[in-house]
Amino acid sequence: MDPSSPAPVTPVRLSPGDVLRLGLLGVRTRKMRAALSALGISIGIATMIIVTGIPASSQQAVRDQLSALGTNMLRAQPVPDQDPPVLLPPESVGMVSRIGPVTRVSAVANTHAVVRRSDLVDPFDGSGLTVLASRNDLLEAVNGRVRTGRFLGPASAEFPTVVLGYLAASRLGITTLVPGQEPPQVSIDDHWFTVIGILDPMPLATDLERSVLVGWEAARTVLGFDGHPTVIYVQAREDALEDVRAVLPAALNPQLPGLVQVSRPSDALAAKRVTESALSALFVGLAGVALLVGGIGVANTMFISVLERRREIGLRRALGANRGQVRGQFLTESVVLSTLGGVAGTLLGVVATVGYASYQGWPPVVPVLAVAGGIGGALVVGVVAGVYPAIRAARLTPTEALATV
Structure with missing residues (x-):
């Protein structure tokens, strides 16, 4: 090999910590937008917790009353x-x-x-x-x-x-x-x-x-x-x-x-079992709608974020960032936003459920699956909602991204 020829460029591998810091970059620099995006998903998750927790508390109160009758x-x-x-x-x-x-x-x-x-x-x-x-x-x-x-x-x-x-x-x-x-x-x-x-x-x-x-x-x-x-x-x-x-x-x-x-067995027992199955189906439907609404909000935010940050994407690509790194940055940002919103929404939903159930005199019931689903669902929503915007950002070439600056 000619000693005067330039050495081949070796792609830089980013550690998971570096990817996380890049994902947090958009959250730190656009705090208001990040807060509003997290608020959207938190409202969706809080809605899921509330629409499962409050009916579950009411259902438990009904079960207790029916059981007291002698089902x-x-x-x-x-x-x-x-x-x-x-x-x-x-x-x-x-x-x-x-x-x-x-x-x-x-x-x-x-x-x-x-x-x-x-x-x-x-x-x-x-x-x-x-x-x-x-x-x-x-x-x-x-x-x-x-x-x-x-x-x-x-x-x-x-x-x-x-x-x-x-x-x-x-x-x-x-x-x-x-x-x-x-x-x-x-x-x-x-x-x-x-x-x-x-x-x-x-x-x-x-x-x-x-x-x-x-x-x-x-x-x-x-x-x-x-x-x-x-x-x-x-x-x-x-x-x-x-x-x-x-x-x-x-x-x-x-x-x-x-x-x-x-x-x-008394008719009250049959009524109790029918109530449980009917309300369980209602819980699943309401939770699905709440997660769908939150996911659409995050996807919309990430899509707009890609459009607004074309210059940043172009500069990073010009400085050597490959498509996988750009894709990982935006996907990580989407997951971080959804996770923050999921945690906040879960806490908000639990507090609202316990408060309302206590006000009504019902035994507070917050389904464990709803809490786990709130945080886990936020992660899934973040991944799904961030996939297309991340792929779109990675497809931008440096010249195409910088041409709009």
Whole structure:
């Protein structure tokens, strides 16, 4: 080789740090434009977080309300009008509790006693009310609540005390219990029982609203109750509710499971499942629209940036920058803008969602996928939105770019 000839030019390889600094160059030198571009994508990502977080919080509130009604509850009882009558074993609660997905079990039993407001009322006029022997854990099994007073407990259940269902209290003329005053009494088969509590309405257990609940042991000793439950209330995991329903009859009456009938899952559970699937589809649609709008904004900004910076591109190409380096610079700038907007939008969306849900009294729910999708989606949008402007910038030759200066 001729020593006087110039040495071949070796292309300069840029490190990832150099590419990042070049990408940040446009952000630093055009701060207002960069801020507005990041604002566009941040609004899109914040919208995605909000349109998924707020409906998810509302949906969780609806799920909590439906679950409080008893969407995971089943009711098992003997088939009526059999001769001789079908009796469930006294050990029914323990037998059912051994079923894996079952979370709570309780029972009541019809004592066939008559309740009256006073002993002056017709002995055969029970006001259409049923006197039930109740286990102490019944309230938890049916998701019931005490309106006033208290429920049966280990101490009171052995004494002549009763808790009135919502409609039973109304028919007996006992609507409230005043602390400090002597509690009212009712007559059950000529035995006086003290009223210690009144229940709230129970839409999914209306039979208990018309009932007078007596402690299990008190019903045995005072009313002659034989210990055989007549209704078993079961709570189980919602995902296994149908399986539990299928095995309940055999668990309660292994010899004749056909003589035990079990209620189907409540319509509230079906409504809950339909609501979840419908809202999930809505979330996906809204999130897609929000990301599309943000991506169009970034693509538009980067395209205009290429047009405005033709001189810079021409100078860099004239100084030796190859097409790959120019392409990497503008693609990096697009990703940086989108990432900054994605992080800001995610934070804004989370704060707005938590604030609105708290204001409405809902449990704040920010889907993890929405947060991850906010930042990850911003990266994807930045890459997609920056590809064409970056390719367009790289195709400019030095003479073509400088010709417009």
